[in-house]
Amino acid sequence: MKLKRIVQIIATIAQNSYLPAIFSGGLYQGVLKRACTPILNCWGCPLAWYSCPMGALQHFIGLRLFPYYIIGLFGAVGMIVGRMACGWLCPFGFLQDMLYKVRSVKLRLPEWCSYLKYVMLVGVAIIVPYLVGEPWFCKLCPNGNLIAGLPLILTDKSGDLRALIGWHYYMKMAILIFIVFLSIPIKRFFCRTFCPIGAIYSIFNRFSFLRIKVDKDKCIECESCQMVCPMHVPIYRSPNHIDCIRCLDCVKVCPTKAIKHEPR
């Protein structure tokens, strides 16, 4: 098994392993929830130890407080490794990697779709929460429904939560099905088009300490790097592309060893 897969599995378990929730219901609400993971991982997941930074960001914006902690977290992680956390630590990214392995017709995403995530970040995760005081990205987030909504509803013994299900739940379910369905033919569909955390980290890709470099003299433009890339990034043309998640698969696959990862 590849090192990246092992890290993804360990990261998923490390972030979501509050086992008492399985036996006694409810979710972890202890002191570790003061810390945010650097990636999308819902606060409401019964197994989650930590908070989601996107939920926390919207919470602070909704309260009209400057989110020093969250901005600092995103900035420090982004400056050091760029978008690497998306490639190695994100459970929802891991799920999409697995879904793409399902045999099906494969489709390419138009390049302009990569810019939709900035609309999601600025519009849905910043402006709307500021205006209405509610976390509207969380209201749409497919990961929240997958790891929080579904398990909590399915394990609701009292039926109190099920009684509250309405149009919003069904809308989130439809979004989740839409994302899962499109992640089978399209590489990391959600990460490339809608993830606001990916949008934040992508800004740092060009400035981060960890960088990808391509030796143009060695590169034969065989496109092997783009084929193996989980984000379908043309690494040989744009090594620090906004969608590069620093998974380093391209480094291993390059037949002429033209691609390297190195500190700034």
Add this chain to the structure above:
Amino acid sequence: MKRLIFIIFVVIFIASIIYGGKLGDFEETETVGSVMCLSCMGIE
């Protein structure tokens, strides 16, 4: 020079985390779910 600018920015961001912590951001983050959990679950 580039490395120096990089280090300055990292220090600023880490200082932002510490300053946020002093303002009570960690405690506020802990309470996020009590406000938003229903949003995550898609129920009102």
